[in-house]
Amino acid sequence: MASSSSLGRVLTLSKQLQSVFRISPAISVQHCVVNLKRCQNNLLSETFSSFASSWITPISFVGQHRALHTTISRRGLEEFFDQPENWGESNVKSGAPWTAKQLRTKSNEDLHKLWYVLLKERNMLLTLEQEAKRQRIQMPSPERMKKIERSMVRLDTVVKERETALRLLQTGQEKGRPGEWRRNVFGYEYWYRFKEYTIPWYMNKRHKRKKFYTPYFVQPHIRLRIERFLRERTRKASLKKKTLAKLKERFPQTKLPSS
Amino acid sequence: MSRLSYPLYQLGNPQLRIFRPNWLLTLVRPGKEQPPDTVQFRIPMDMTKYDVKNYLEKIYNVPVGVIRTRIQFGENIHSLFYSQAQGQTFTFPDIFPEKDRTPKEGSMEEMQEKFMEDEKQRQKLDPRRGGVTEWFGL
Numbered sequence: 001m002a003s004s005s006s007l008g009r010v011l012t013l014s015k016q017l018q019s020v021f022r023i024s025p026a027i028s029v030q031h032c033v034v035n036l037k038r039c040q041n042n043l044l045s046e047t048f049s050s051f052a053s054s055w056i057t058p059i060s061f062v063g064q065h066r067a068l069h070t071t072i073s074r075r076g077l078e079e080f081f082d083q084p085e086n087w088g089e090s091n092v093k094s095g096a097p098w099t100a101k102q103l104r105t106k107s108n109e110d111l112h113k114l115w116y117v118l119l120k121e122r123n124m125l126l127t128l129e130q131e132a133k134r135q136r137i138q139m140p141s142p143e144r145m146k147k148i149e150r151s152m153v154r155l156d157t158v159v160k161e162r163e164t165a166l167r168l169l170q171t172g173q174e175k176g177r178p179g180e181w182r183r184n185v186f187g188y189e190y191w192y193r194f195k196e197y198t199i200p201w202y203m204n205k206r207h208k209r210k211k212f213y214t215p216y217f218v219q220p221h222i223r224l225r226i227e228r229f230l231r232e233r234t235r236k237a238s239l240k241k242k243t244l245a246k247l248k249e250r251f252p253q254t255k256l257p258s259s
Numbered sequence: 260m261s262r263l264s265y266p267l268y269q270l271g272n273p274q275l276r277i278f279r280p281n282w283l284l285t286l287v288r289p290g291k292e293q294p295p296d297t298v299q300f301r302i303p304m305d306m307t308k309y310d311v312k313n314y315l316e317k318i319y320n321v322p323v324g325v326i327r328t329r330i331q332f333g334e335n336i337h338s339l340f341y342s343q344a345q346g347q348t349f350t351f352p353d354i355f356p357e358k359d360r361t362p363k364e365g366s367m368e369e370m371q372e373k374f375m376e377d378e379k380q381r382q383k384l385d386p387r388r389g390g391v392t393e394w395f396g397l
Contacts, residue, residue, distance in 0.1 A: 076321045077298065077349055080286040088358040115279045116318060127286040128354065130301070134288055137355050152281075159279070196267045 079120055080127045092140050097147035100154040108162070115155055122148045187214045187222040282306050282314065288351045289340075295348040296324075297340055304330075304337045311339065322347065 086092050103111065125145050132139040167173055179193040192212070201207050214222075244256050265275060285301040293299065302311060308326045315321045322344035330337055343349065384393060 076319060077286070079319060080284075081352060081354060087352075087354050088356040112279065119280070119283075120318070123284050123286075126283055130285050130287050131354050135355055156279070195264055198267065 080124055082124060082128065086140070089140050090138075092144070094141060094144050094147065098151040098154060100158055103155055103158045108159075111155060111159060115152070118148055118152050118155070122152070182212045183214050185211050185214060185218070187218050187225075280314065282310070284311075284314070286351075293340070294342075295350065296343045298343065298349050300339050300341065301331075302328075302337045302339050306337070311341065315341070 081087075082092070098114075103114075106114070122145070125148065129139050129142070129145070163176070164174055167176060177193050179191050181189055182192040183189050197204060197207075247254070248256060268275065282303050282305075287299050287301055289297070289299040300311075306314070308328060311326055311328075312323050315323050324342040324344050326339065326341040328337065328339045384390070388396075
């Protein structure tokens with residue numbers, strides 16, 4: 001991960017200090033890792049100085065291996081805006097988005113913190129976008145929004161994977177919210193997810209009006225639906241065959257995919 | 260994670276906690292003049308005043324006073340004002356100041372600017388015609 005030199009220096013220093021003071025590696029996640037290769041040297045030098053000051057003071061040696069965590073960014077509403085050096089720039093450099101593979105290597109604590117870092121960054125980009133619309137100026141580097149969104153989605157999937165795995169091991173259930181397969185009035189089977197109510201379903205007048213079975217008079221409509229589906233399928237297949245036959249006629253030597 | 264339906268609460272239940280909230284806040288410049296301690300946000304529709312208060316206090320560590328909300332139609336926004344705790348002021352900064360951009364020698368920006376200037380020059384009319392179009396005339 002030590003791509004740029006200053007970033008590498010901070011991380012190697014953090015690793016050394018880890019071995020000495022047994023600080024959890026999560027602190028170094030905070031500012032340096034919003035986007036992987038963020039080349040903002042000012043930011044890194046700032047955080048380095050605040051690293052040193054924040055590490056030295058709140059360390060406790062009471063026999064536990066984890067020291068206190070201090071959040072470095074406590075600037076309040078300033079976090080809704082980018083760093084003042086980037087105001088007015090037309091391009092702001094940012095690195096690649098997080099991939100699911102990289103996120104799977106991180107601990108749960110790290111992922112939790114990263115979620116909030118990404119959330120704050122996303123809020124900042126949204127405020128920037130809105131302000132740019134207000135001032136009728138182009139937003140600097142709008143690709144950051146998509147990167148952040150994708151990173152957050154991937155983080156969510158990774159956390160969900162871990163949750164389902166844990167739940168399967170502990171309880172044998174795959175889904176957190178109970179549900180079952182039910183048939184609706186139109187003949188479709190769908191996964192109905194249970195909802196919490198204060199009264200049972202047979203006392204709920206509004207809920208009883210909802211039908212979880214298919215009445216008998218819907219059968220002809222279901223049949224027509226099936227016919228339409230089959231017709232579409234055969235039409236697609238025959239279209240493919242015809243196009244291949246035409247190509248074969250026009251270009252006899254070419255090797256066509258056998259379908 | 261903000262869900263569509265929250266679990267039911269009955270007396271004695273533990274406090275509902277939301278981990279990794281998916282709510283996005285947008286700080287906007289207020290349309291009308293506001294007192295200096297008021298900040299305006301756009302929030303999603305499923306956030307309540309308590310949600311906003313906790314969000315700002317816990318995630319951004321900002322002391323919050325009164326929160327007032329209103330619904331803004333258009334593209335499903337939920338406008339909101341909020342005032343900070345005693346004595347703190349906030350002015351919306353100028354995020355797009357004018358910066359002198361002199362491109363470096365031989366860089367892409369310089370070439371682009373030159374190209375744009377040439378294009379503009381080509382599209383300008385003949386100065387001898389004095390502003391009249393070339394559609395008519397000889």
